[in-house]
Amino acid sequence: MKEKSSFLKGIKAGLPICFGYFSVAFAFGIFALTSGLSAVQAWLISATNVTSAGQLAAVPIMVSGGTLFEMAATQFMINLRYALMSVSLSQKIDSSFRLKDKLITAFMVTDEVFAVASSQEGEVDKKFMYGLILTPYIGWSAGTITGAVAGNVLPDIVISSLGIAIFAMFIAIVVPAAREDGKTLICVVIAIALSLAFHFIPLLKQVPGGFVIIICAVTASAVATLLFPISNGKGESTS
Amino acid sequence: MKYSAFLPYLLVMALVTYAVRMIPLVLVKKKIENTFVLSFLHYMPYAVLSVMTVPAVFYATGNVYSAVVGVITALILAFFKRSLLLVAASASAAVLVSELIIRFVI
Numbered sequence: 001m002k003e004k005s006s007f008l009k010g011i012k013a014g015l016p017i018c019f020g021y022f023s024v025a026f027a028f029g030i031f032a033l034t035s036g037l038s039a040v041q042a043w044l045i046s047a048t049n050v051t052s053a054g055q056l057a058a059v060p061i062m063v064s065g066g067t068l069f070e071m072a073a074t075q076f077m078i079n080l081r082y083a084l085m086s087v088s089l090s091q092k093i094d095s096s097f098r099l100k101d102k103l104i105t106a107f108m109v110t111d112e113v114f115a116v117a118s119s120q121e122g123e124v125d126k127k128f129m130y131g132l133i134l135t136p137y138i139g140w141s142a143g144t145i146t147g148a149v150a151g152n153v154l155p156d157i158v159i160s161s162l163g164i165a166i167f168a169m170f171i172a173i174v175v176p177a178a179r180e181d182g183k184t185l186i187c188v189v190i191a192i193a194l195s196l197a198f199h200f201i202p203l204l205k206q207v208p209g210g211f212v213i214i215i216c217a218v219t220a221s222a223v224a225t226l227l228f229p230i231s232n233g234k235g236e237s238t239s
Numbered sequence: 240m241k242y243s244a245f246l247p248y249l250l251v252m253a254l255v256t257y258a259v260r261m262i263p264l265v266l267v268k269k270k271i272e273n274t275f276v277l278s279f280l281h282y283m284p285y286a287v288l289s290v291m292t293v294p295a296v297f298y299a300t301g302n303v304y305s306a307v308v309g310v311i312t313a314l315i316l317a318f319f320k321r322s323l324l325l326v327a328a329s330a331s332a333a334v335l336v337s338e339l340i341i342r343f344v345i
Contacts, residue, residue, distance in 0.1 A: 020324055027327070041249075048253040053287060062248045063240060071248055075255040078287050082256075084280040086263035087271055099265065105260035106336050111284075158344070160301035161309075161335035168294035168313040168330035170288040175317035177285055184285050190295045191286040199294050216290040221282040230278040 010131020013120075017112045018139035024052055025140045027165035029147025031056065034159065036063045039148035046144035050110060050137065054078045055165055061210050074210035077217060085114040094123035101126045108133035185222035191216050300334045304341065309334040 025046055032042035037059065045055055054075050061071050085203055087111050097105070105126075113133055117124050178185035196218035198204045207215070271277060300306045312333040316326045 045333040109260040162307040163299040165327040171313040172326035191289040217286040220286040225278040
């Protein structure tokens with residue numbers, strides 16, 4: 001009885017994430033389509049990855065014919081934060097988790113799932129976790145295929161307007177954090193300055209996009225870490 | 240895009256993304272206490288998202304002017320801590336309105 005209700009509790013906690021994911025994935029579907037992928041390819045990416053920033057970085061690498069190493073290195077760096085969340089989750093889950101449950105849960109360690117799971121009181125059992133990750137996965141997959149199909153029928157002007165949606169979401173994650181914390185703001189400013197340099201300085205322009213993300217993000221994070229180490233290291237979640 | 244080119248990319252990205260999430264969850268039993276690692280992992284997401292957003296966001300719409308309008312809209316709403324959904328929807332709407340104005344009025 002207790003297990004059943006904790007599954008439903010998980011479903012309830014996951015629904016807001018599901019709706020949020022649907023809309024972001026919708027924008028990703030359109031982005032993938034306009035970049036030159038098919039609707040099915042866009043859906044395959046979402047169904048096997050579930051990582052907004054990673055997927056957004058992956059599409060240009062694919063269509064520009066980047067190397068597999070560039071793809072692997074980019075995904076590693078962009079998704080490295082999930083490793084920290086998985087470490088944290090490993091302390092949060094209770095003894096009902098067998099290896100199989102951990103292997104399944106790992107697939108859906110996202111910023112939002114992590115945030116909700118972490119905010120639960122005490123330990124989290126596997127029924128709750130399965131409930132929590134179920135609807136966000138459906139929302140992410142369904143949103144992608146809907147966006148990619150809609151991208152074929154919506155007027156150009158609507159599609160180009162939706163092109164800003166994912167970036168606006170990133171802004172909505174970064175700006176409040178930078179507003180709260182001057183150290184994060186400095187890190188963001190450094191990252192943007194480097195990114196602009198790689199975009200506009202002729203020699204640096206030759207560097208493939210995936211590596212630009214890695215170089216800029218690692219440098220900015222390392223500089224911020226050296227200047228302002230954070231003793232408790234507790235970060236806000238992002239998407 | 241041809242599947243012969245697409246599938247290797249898909250496989251690599253899915254494996255790397257899954258490994259990053261799975262290995263710590265299965266293997267790590269104790270807490271990380273290294274300040275450098277924790278700080279680095281704290282800053283990393285914001286740095287990644289910033290790099291991905293600038294300057295790409297200015298090329299994400301029909302033209303750079305509508306993108307600027309969308310970015311300003313997003314910045315203002317984000318500054319006041321509105322939800323991700325509201326910020327994204329408002330920025331898209333602002334871009335749509337400016338593109339309509341550019342196309343039909345100016």
